[in-house]
Amino acid sequence: MAEYLLGLDYGTGGGKACLIDAEGRVLAYAFREYPIIIQHPGWSEHDPHLYWKVACEVIQECIAKSKVNPRQIRGIAVSSAxxxxxxxxxxxxxxxxxxNLMDRRATKEVAWLKSTIGEERMFALTGNPVDDHPMLVNLLWEKNNRPESFRKVFQALTVDGFINFKLTGKFTVNIGSAAFYGVAWDIRRHKFNEDVxxxxxxxxxxxxxxxxxEDVIGEVTEEASKATGIPQGTPVCAGAVDFCVSCVASGTTAEGDVQMNLGTCGNFGIVHKTTDFLREMLVCPHAVESRTTYVTIPTTTTGGQLLRYVRDNLAHFEVEVEKILGVSAYDLLNLEAEKVSPGCDGLLALPYFMGERSPLWDPYARGVIFGLSLSHTKGxxxxxxxxSxxxxxYHNFEIVQSAGWKINLPIVFNEGGARxxxxRQIITDVFNVPTxxxxxxxxxxxxxxxxxxxxxxxFPNFQIAKKLAEYVDPLEPSSKNHKLYRxxxxxxxxxxxxxxEDFRELARLRExxxxxxxxSS
Known part of the structure; x- marks a missing residue:
């Protein structure tokens, strides 16, 4: 009897589903965008009701496209950013x-934690910087600013945990996602420090x-079955962080393997066993051997989101062409950028449109276009x-290199703007490594x-991921371009x-x- 498997993933910009067979072949894929809600400067949210609505839609679409018998779906896993x-x-x-991960409202709570608990103590416990605004920071903001509604909170879930609850009726978290509770989460023992x-x-x-x-945490309930079309009793596993399952998708499973994504955020991840974590970067348990293996994930807050911003705000012509001819607005913008030489004729950008994560950890930083002149074009x-x-x-990559960690080349490009x-060639040249x-x-x-x-x-183990991963379009760095980019x-x-300091002053003036x-109102 045929066997099928389903994966769901929630990013900052939308939700996706993928249905595969036991040979790893993709039978169907579905995606839905959802809006990023910016109510105030530094805030970034989603409507959580859309998460489940999207789940039902993309699951039903995958079943319809693939024409598989849903009773032959052997398992489901959910991930999120x-x-x-x-x-x-x-x-x-x-x-x-x-x-969502771009929210940076809880600056006062971060300052309070640094003075009360101390950065050294928190890093020693969590392996992660508190400046990332992990979930406990946001819970403290809720407690301090919306105490009446905070008293209604029964469980603090991740997005993948929320979907797992909707599927199984059980409140759970996987240890990869739990690392992002931060502050009091012991990343080596995979549990909370109750004293903190x-x-x-x-x-x-x-x-x-x-x-x-890798644990199975429950089964699809009757209610969830009616909403999604997945049969009651289908096993649901604990799931993982989105970057970690994207590493599984690319065969990035061995110590030293490196994968890069250009999704809403821009990031790369390196697989390791050491628990001597890098202070400037995010780390979480891998989806592979999750109790003993980690992925350190240097991240810039806005990666592919920058091009989405350009598309939505500066590329009305390209969007109209896409509607008429079906040619992607992103591809048209890419063609314009290809006409420009490395270094952009003296135009330089800072990509911090929603603050910056590693290694700066600066919620006040903002985007900058530096050196703009009348000779510069949209390209x-x-x-x-x-x-940018x-x-x-590359700022992060320099730190990883200096730490002396094992790095397996080439770097593997996977999702988002890596298309x-x-x-990809720009990054290859800046990093000066093959990809x-x-x-x-x-x-x-x-x-x-x-x-x-x-x-x-x-599948007996994750060796299937290495077997299924196929790499194309190898790129070598240009020494000339690397010298210029340096x-x-x-x-x-x-x-x-x-x-x-000017970014901080700008935030003060805005507030x-x-x-x-x-x-006045």
Whole structure:
């Protein structure tokens, strides 16, 4: 009898599903965008009700496209982009909008934690910087700013945990996603430090039990079956962080393997066993051997989101052409950027449109277009933004190199804007290392389907991921371009240092203006 597996993934910009067979072949794929809600500067949220609506739609679409018998689906795994936060009441209903990873409102809570618990103590416990605004930081913001509604919160879930609840009726978290609770989460023991929880005033009862990524945590309920079309009793596994299952999809499973994504965020990840974590970067348990293996994930907050911003705000012509001719607006923007030489004729960008994560950890940083002149075109701006993401990621890569960790080359490009050969060549030249492109780019939900296969016994282990990964379009760095980019990279680094305090002053002025408007209204 045929066997099928389903992966679901929730990014910052939308939700995806992928249905595969026991040979790893993609039978169907579906995607739905959902809006990013920006109510105030520094806030970034989703409507959590859309998460389940999207799940039902993409699952039903995959079943319809593939024409498989859903009774032969052997397992499901869900992943999401972290940190995120869905607060629910006793019945599992959302309390307020959901936080996504670009939210940076809780700056006062971060400062309080640094002074009360201390950065050294938190890093020693969590392996992660508190500046990332992990979920406990946001819970403290809720407690401090919306105490009445905070009292309604029964469980603090991740997005993947929320979907797993909708599927199984059980509140759970996987240990990969749980790393993004932060502050009091012991990343080596995979549990909360209750002393720290007590010190910061959060009850351990707010948090669900944690499971290994490969564990089966429940089965599809009758109610979920009616909503999705997945038969009641279908096993659901604990799931993982989106980047980790995208690593599974690309065969990035061995120590030293490196994968890069250009999704909403720009990031790369390196697989390792050491628990001597890098202070400047995010780390979480891998989906593979999740109790003993980790992925360090240097991240710039806005990667592919920068091109989405250009598309939505500056590319009305390209969008209209897409509607008429069916040619992607992104491809048209890419063609314009290809006409521009490396270095963009003196145009330089800082990509910090929503603050910056590693290694700067600066929620006040904002985007900058530096050196703009009347000779520059839209193509210059697009390429400058591409180059800025490359510089931001290279800043992190330098730190990984200096740590002396094992690095297996080539770097594997996978999701999002990595479809752009130009962008891949820019990064190849900036990093000065060879790269390859994953042929099957179904991404995180594909890796989630493989994870479900391991969890449910369809696959004996994760060697299947290495077997299925096929790499194409190898690129070699240009020494000439790397030398040029090194000079612009030095200026890129200095530019941020020159503006660092000005970003804070800009935030102060903005907040003061908002307060005046609130008083006057």
């Amino acid at each position: 972290l940190p995120n936060l869905v607060m629910v009441d006793r019945d599992g209903n959302p309390v307020h909008l959901a936080y 929880l007590h010190e910061i005033g959060l009850s351990k009862d707010l948090f669900p039990p944690a499971f290994s990524c 210059h701006i697009v390429r400058a933004l591409m180059e 993401v490359a510089y931001a990621l 752009s050969r130009l962008w 390859v492109f994953l042929k099957n780019r179904a991404g995180a939900p594909y890796g989630g389907a493989i994870l479900a296969g391991v969890a449910c016994g369809v 000079e612009y990279y030095k200026l890129y680094r200095r530019l941020y240092e020159h503006l660092k 003061e203006h908002v307060r005046r408007e609130e008083v």
